[in-house]
Every structure is written in C-alpha cells, then in structure tokens.
Amino acid sequence: MTASHNDPGHEIIDLDRDDATVEADSPRARCSCGVRRTVLRHNAVSPCAGRAMARLKEAHPEEYGRYLRDAKAEALAEFETTWRRHLAGDHSQR
Template sequence: MRDEAVDLDTLTAVVPPADAGRADTCSCGTRRTLLRHYLVTPCAGRALAKLKAAHPDEYDRYLTELRAEAITAAEAAWTRHCAGDHS
C-alpha cells in the first residue's frame, strides 16, 4: 500500500509549544533535542522519496539541471584551483 502524495506547498509543520514544566535532559544525560533530531532528520529524505515517486518526471528534470550546474561549477572551480587559486 502506498502513502498518498502530500502537497508540500501547503504542508504546515507540527511544532509543539514550549513547555517550561517539561525536562530538557533525562537523568541519563540524553537531551530531548537529540532524540527529536534523530527522529526528525530522516523526514526530509522520506519526503523527497515520496515526492520523487509522485512526480518522477519533474524530479528527474530537476536532478538533471542541478547535476549540470554542479558539474559546471566544479569545472570552473578546478580551473581556478589549477591556476593557483587555493582558497
């Protein structure tokens, strides 16, 4: 079963309000932000995978354009580097 496509232009983030009464660090030393980071970080990759599945032609077009731009930038940077620009 496939998940339904989500319109990312209208998606609103769900961020719980700050609660002064909640602990930010466990007695073991683990911080709430670290746990949240581990769970939230993969969301961008999963969203991209869903977007790619929902709009493969558009994704491929963007990927081709971005790769071409990156290759052009890399060649220009390499030329400058070989000319002595090591910054």
C-alpha cells in the same frame, strides 16, 4: 506535572511549542541519562526530507528527473569553476 527519568521533582515542559525556549545548558535540554533533546529531535526530523523526496519521485518521476538533471548540471558547472580556481592556487573552501 512533575516527573522525569530519575528525578521525580523535575518539571516536564512541552518543548515543541513555538513559545518554548530552552537554553543549551538548561537541565531541560538534556535527560538525566545524558541524552540531549536536540539530538533525539534531529534524528527524528532529519530523515523527513529524504522520505518526502522519495514519495515525490515515485509520484512524479518525470518532474523529479528534470529537477535532478538541472541540479546536477548546476553542481557540475560550479564544481568545474571551483576546480579551475583550485588548480590556479585558490585553495579556499567555497
């Protein structure tokens, strides 16, 4: 099958197959209008984790709350360690 946005001779390939590979500079990775396939795919997929988390939170609020408390405690402990190192002169980004 051949068709495209502005190029009727451009071959359409299903890039969502596991065996489909596209080089970053391939014409198949960018529409003739300039939009990159990876950008559109990222925009479609990136909200999925947040949506799933919202549904999990609604279905299991106690479990979600426990995980959230644990994650925050770990993050704050790591932050305090990083901040102490920073005040001591270690300005590396870790």
